[in-house]
Amino acid sequence: xxxxxxxxxxxxxxxxxxxxxxxxxxxxxxxxxxxxxxxxxxxxxxxxxxxxxxxxxxxxxxxxxxxxxxxxxxxxxxxxxxxxxxxxxxxxxxxxxxxxxxxxxxxxxxxxxxxxxxxxxxxxxxxxxxxxxxxxxxxxxxxx
Numbered sequence: 001x002x003x004x005x006x007x008x009x010x011x012x013x014x015x016x017x018x019x020x021x022x023x024x025x026x027x028x029x030x031x032x033x034x035x036x037x038x039x040x041x042x043x044x045x046x047x048x049x050x051x052x053x054x055x056x057x058x059x060x061x062x063x064x065x066x067x068x069x070x071x072x073x074x075x076x077x078x079x080x081x082x083x084x085x086x087x088x089x090x091x092x093x094x095x096x097x098x099x100x101x102x103x104x105x106x107x108x109x110x111x112x113x114x115x116x117x118x119x120x121x122x123x124x125x126x127x128x129x130x131x132x133x134x135x136x137x138x139x140x141x142x143x144x
Contacts, residue, residue, distance in 0.1 A: 005035060081101070
């Protein structure tokens, strides 16, 4: 949802009201504002108050990587540890926290490595291109 919202905001330097962005994401504006708040806190988005308020990117979309977005909205990483406390009297349980943490760190490193090479600008362009193709197929009607 955060990447989608940023891709919409990338389409205008002036930005958009949260209701407009929420309509593209297809969610309630109140829920989306929570996510936008995380993006503001991360320095990716700026909020404008007042009647003509809304949100806009804090820097050019070409300079916001999807790794930046991921870190802003998923601070816990891609894998979360079990809420159950392992039994330290069991040889497996005694080492599970450390073993799982190593695996989660490796997963996050791989994910961030891939996302580091993708930008919000690229995502926005690709989404727009795919969306236009979809609309062209819908307008053309069913194939015969």
